[in-house]
Amino acid sequence: MNSTKKETLVSRHIWKAFIPLVLFCFSCSDTTTPSVTEENDEGDVAFEAKFVTAPASVNSGIGPLYNNISCASCHTSDGRGTPPRNGEELSSMLFRLSIPGTSPEGGPNPVPGYGGQLHPRSTYGCSSEGTVRINYSEIQGAFPDGETYSLRQPTYTLINNYTTLPAGVMLSPRVAPPVFGLGLLEAIPENVLTANADETDANKDGISGRPNYVFDVVNKRTAIGRFGLKSNMPNLRQQNAGAYNGDMGITTSVFPDENSVGQIQAIPAHPIEVDDKTLDAVVHYTRTLAVPARRNSTDETVKRGKQLFIEANCSGCHTPTLTTGSVADVPEISNQTIHPYTDLLLHDLGDGLSDGRPDFLATGNEWRTSPLWGIGLTELVNGHSNFLHDGRARNYIEAIMWHGGEATNARDNFKKMPKGDRDAVVVFLRSL
Numbered sequence: 001m002n003s004t005k006k007e008t009l010v011s012r013h014i015w016k017a018f019i020p021l022v023l024f025c026f027s028c029s030d031t032t033t034p035s036v037t038e039e040n041d042e043g044d045v046a047f048e049a050k051f052v053t054a055p056a057s058v059n060s061g062i063g064p065l066y067n068n069i070s071c072a073s074c075h076t077s078d079g080r081g082t083p084p085r086n087g088e089e090l091s092s093m094l095f096r097l098s099i100p101g102t103s104p105e106g107g108p109n110p111v112p113g114y115g116g117q118l119h120p121r122s123t124y125g126c127s128s129e130g131t132v133r134i135n136y137s138e139i140q141g142a143f144p145d146g147e148t149y150s151l152r153q154p155t156y157t158l159i160n161n162y163t164t165l166p167a168g169v170m171l172s173p174r175v176a177p178p179v180f181g182l183g184l185l186e187a188i189p190e191n192v193l194t195a196n197a198d199e200t201d202a203n204k205d206g207i208s209g210r211p212n213y214v215f216d217v218v219n220k221r222t223a224i225g226r227f228g229l230k231s232n233m234p235n236l237r238q239q240n241a242g243a244y245n246g247d248m249g250i251t252t253s254v255f256p257d258e259n260s261v262g263q264i265q266a267i268p269a270h271p272i273e274v275d276d277k278t279l280d281a282v283v284h285y286t287r288t289l290a291v292p293a294r295r296n297s298t299d300e301t302v303k304r305g306k307q308l309f310i311e312a313n314c315s316g317c318h319t320p321t322l323t324t325g326s327v328a329d330v331p332e333i334s335n336q337t338i339h340p341y342t343d344l345l346l347h348d349l350g351d352g353l354s355d356g357r358p359d360f361l362a363t364g365n366e367w368r369t370s371p372l373w374g375i376g377l378t379e380l381v382n383g384h385s386n387f388l389h390d391g392r393a394r395n396y397i398e399a400i401m402w403h404g405g406e407a408t409n410a411r412d413n414f415k416k417m418p419k420g421d422r423d424a425v426v427v428f429l430r431s432l
């Protein structure tokens, strides 16, 4: 990797509260000290900015309906959120909503009075749309050698709804994922993604990943999906503008209308709340936030764990290596060999993980392969190890044992491993 290209990658900021030192590379072959550009400082500040009720002189216009007040309040330290613990309110987890059918763009069909997302918080003049009660039950399991594990099965019930819900409302729980390395994922050429797809499972390995195709609202056309937990967003600009609008009630040029569809009468007309300069800075920030460096990659157990990960065919979806294309004006992310451990494709992971809610082409059972880079720092940075789309898994083993559907063979290969090998896979994941 060309080291001069990397100098503008923001590394100082990621996971900054904990480890301001190591975070410089994707391929982990050199030790360039990263610096931060002015544009990224602006994006960094904007990512953390806490919005307040209008009118205010800065960061004005939260809501009237919203989930949280800043990007960083959900993407904690640029890492991941959690489901609420004992009696806490929803904070870094949100619920997408829809009814059967599709929107004119082919996306989820919004719920009358609620739109496409549940908004538990509101400013004065509007009501909270409701919240979700989460109950967990435990499903006991055991490995052939007798070691036990327990899977936490959630049930979600929409409660305190401000107005009648139509029949057939579908809920999709989603916890905020980490936000580093995304520019590199955006820079993977589309033909690389489609080349990894195998929708009819021609090679008969039980894995039939396929791309999602979603709606690009700026260019008004269908585009391959890359972001969001069902690859339901085409690019970072739309993803970030969508987050401002959907998660915070902040309008931009991309989404100029407030999200408070059912209570629109409560809001006087007003100019957009975040201008293009700030939106562009946030996009640049999420595009250039560096991936944490690998740790212990030459350790013997880590190497064995990686080998086992490949032999079990975890790598059939969690693709270890990809190459980015050229991105105009962003040399930092162009033509890089990366190790994201994702194919960005949709895979049916079985009924156990299903949310039962389609999202463009994704069925309820299908999810985007989670990138595994950086996952090993979750506990250090976020203080927990809640994995999967709704944070139900409490550790790596539970995350793996929830895999079903196309990942059944890989999961069973893991399940059959002797304990020492299972531990080595976890040690490998912790090194990412």
Ligand code: HEC
Pocket: 047, 067, 068, 069, 070, 071, 072, 073, 074, 075, 091, 092, 093, 094, 174, 175, 176, 177, 178, 179, 182, 226, 227, 228, 229, 230, 232, 236, 239, 240, 243, 244, 247, 248, 282, 286
């Ligand atoms: C209420 C919590 C919450 C807030 C606030 C929030 N996000 Fe997110 N973010 C999420 C969730 C949940 C997802 C996954 C969404 C999905 O699957 O549709 C996500 C996804 C993303 C992604 C895509 C990550 C990936 O791996 O595909 C980016 C980028 C992102 N958010 C940026 C932002 C920015 C920028 C802001 C502030 C403008 C923001 N988010 C505010 C919860 C939040």
Ligand code: HEC
Pocket: 207, 309, 312, 313, 314, 315, 316, 317, 318, 347, 348, 349, 353, 367, 368, 369, 370, 371, 375, 386, 387, 388, 389, 390, 396, 399, 400, 403, 406, 407, 410, 411, 414, 425, 429
């Ligand atoms: C058929 C494709 C496929 C295979 C094979 C597969 N995975 Fe996954 N993996 C996924 C998808 C899709 C998700 C996201 C599921 C969700 O969020 O509900 C995921 C999520 C994960 C997560 C949680 C990531 C996070 O950020 O929350 C871990 C850890 C993981 N996989 C490890 C493994 C290991 C280890 C194996 C091999 C034993 C494996 N996976 C095999 C597709 C696959």
Ligand SMILES: [Ca+2]
Pocket: 061, 062, 063, 064, 248, 249, 250, 251, 258, 273
């Ligand atoms: Ca607003």
Ligand SMILES: [Ca+2]
Pocket: 065, 113, 114, 115, 116, 117, 118, 119, 129, 259, 260, 261
């Ligand atoms: Ca709503």
Ligand SMILES: [Ca+2]
Pocket: 198, 201, 202, 203, 204, 205, 206, 207, 208, 209
């Ligand atoms: Ca296949």
